[in-house]
Amino acid sequence: MMSNLTSPERARAMLITGAGVLIGLTMAVLGRNDPMGAHGWIVLLFCGVLFFIVADKLYDAEPVEDRSISYYDDPTKVGILLALFWAVVAMGMGVWVASQLAWPDLRFDAAWSSFGRIRPVHTSGVIFGFGGNALIATSYHIMQRTSRARMPDQVSPWFVLLGFNLFCVVAASGYLIGITQSKEYAEPEWYADLWLVIVWVVYFVLYIRTLARRNEPHIYVANWYYLSFILVVAILHIVNNLAVPASFTGAKSYSAFAGVQDAMVQWWYGHNAVAFFLTTGFLGMLYYFLPKRAGRPIYSYRLSILSFWGIVFFYIWVGSHHLHYTALPQWVQTLGVTFSVMLLVPSWASAGNALMTLNGAWHKVRDDATLRFMMVAAVFYGLSTFEGSFMAIRPVNALSHYTDWTVGHVHSGAMGWVAMITFGSIYALTPVLWRREAMYSWKAVEWHFWLALSGTVIYVFAMWNSGITQGLMWRTYTESGTLRFSFVDTLIAMHPYYIARAFGGLLFFAGACICFWNVVMTIRRVPHHASAIDYPTTSEAMEPAVPAAE
Amino acid sequence: MDRTHEWYVLLSKSFGLFWLLGLSVGITAYAFWPSLGGRFDKAANSILDDEDGPAQPTSGKREDKTCR
Secondary structure: OHHHOOHHHHHHHHHHHHHHHHHHHHHHHHOOOOOHHHHHHHHHHHHHHHHHHHHHOOOOOOOOOOHHHOOOOHHHHHHHHHHHHHHHHHHHHHHHHHHHHHOHHHHOOOOOOOHHHHHHHHHHHHHHHHHHHHHHHHHHHHHHHHHOOOOOOOOHHHHHHHHHHHHHHHHHHHHHHOOOOOOOOOOOOHHHHHHHHHHHHHHHHHHHHHHHOOOOOOOOHHHHHHHHHHHHHHHHHHHHOOEEEOOOOOOOEEEOOOHHHHHHHHHHHHHHHHHHHHHHHHHHHHHHHHHHHHOOOOOOHHHHHHHHHHHHHHHOOHHHHHHOOOOOOHHHHHHHHHHHHHOHHHHHHHHHHHHHHOOOOHHHHHHOHHHHHHHHHHHHHHHHHHHHHHHOOHHHHHHHOOOHHHHHHHHHHHHHHHHHHHHHHHHHHHHHHOOEOOOOOHHHHHHHHHHHHHHHHHHHHHHHHHHHHHHHHHOOEOOOOOEOOOHHHHHHHHHHHHHHHHHHHHHHHHHHHHHHHHHHHHHHHOOEOHHHOOOOOOOOOOOOOOOOOO | OOOOHHHHHHHHHHHHHHHHHHHHHHHHHHHHOHHHHHHHHHHHHHHHHOOOOOOOOOOHHHHHHOOO
């Protein structure tokens, strides 16, 4: 893949990775008396390996391909594989974390394996490692196709993809060695945050540069969703991570905010991580891959525009519903409730738009597990957005907050919607990217689908039962006005549900492993299928290009 | 000007209200503007057949490969 870079591009890649090695060395030396030093070595190793991968090809022949006739898909391919790697790692962590709750002995008494350290490895691993890589990879694919233009250069897409993965590695390893700033979904410390800002700005610029080269008059709506994901995540990340490092030779930093302001900024970030990381980008995937796989244009393009603005405008206000009955002013809580309820309209408009697109193609949904992944994703999107609006209302929240119901809600969104649309997109994308006729095993896709669906349903039902039981036990009083149940009583009541949850997660994890295997086998075993994509001919004869195959 | 609580309330109830209303009217008008229908239909259909590489300069026999 590095042979496809020109000599100046190879030199630039070596310059960047070389600078990374120096930064890693500096961190290792400065932070030698702090956990930051370990991160220095990790950065050094990561950049060093990449440096030698490029250096190995430095004196290879110049690439001969005509860049004007094809899209640049190498980083997309690597991104898909990285996403699946992270899926297996992070979902495996999830099964372990869930099992620790059911059988606490599974901690094995190590510091690094305690619940508080491996849980963020699970959450960051699935959100950023799996979700983030899938978003970056599919955005590379979609921005080029919908613009009918190739990406402007070949170094920055690699910088964004691999730079983002460096962030993920630093984050996950940091949790295990005890580095955290204790902000949910924003645990990495100041230097990792600064690095992500650089990567993210390059990502934004790359996207805009590709769109600027487009050969389509109108920017397809999927791009709007991806752009909102990139732009808003940048704003959220910068504001929530404003902090003062305790010293430049250590990992510890102090947030710029304090008290309830800190909580508000954190949950403004936290909920919009759900909105703009886990929703809008994946809606971009949905609006591209679902119509394409169904072979029908989106049911209402106008509705997709309307729901886009509805979603981006309403979502940004809802974070305060995480802080009901706290020191946060009542009117801010009410603002969050109002916008959460209003948000149901554009959310259901998107889910309905996706399902209406399938009207007339239901036979395809029946026969094609890939399309079924996307259909189920749209259904779970509708379900979990309804549930979310409902849980944001104060009286409902009084019961649900701090219970497993919240965990169930998050997972109905993350497993049922985000992971399902991602797996569907990966199955649709893999044969196209690697020019294969189809996936290696359609039976494995079916197996994955049913494992994922049953895993999600078991998980979500277990957590609903557990959460509502827990919430009701917490608020049951005796006749004399004291609490009826002790905390341990609730734990005993929840134990069977915790076992069921771990089992549901195990099924889902097994499905992800099958997916990884199937993608690898598709790349290795399925014969090359040239006519999957027609390139305009460049031969001397100027023979007409073959019309694109149906 | 003193940036008090009252000042922010006044701002959100005056400018904020009309900003919100204007934004929703503007977006709805754009989404449902009749003459844009053709463009939207074209965009919705454009993704169904986009695997034939970047658009080529319109010359000679490549005319059928221009943007759709």
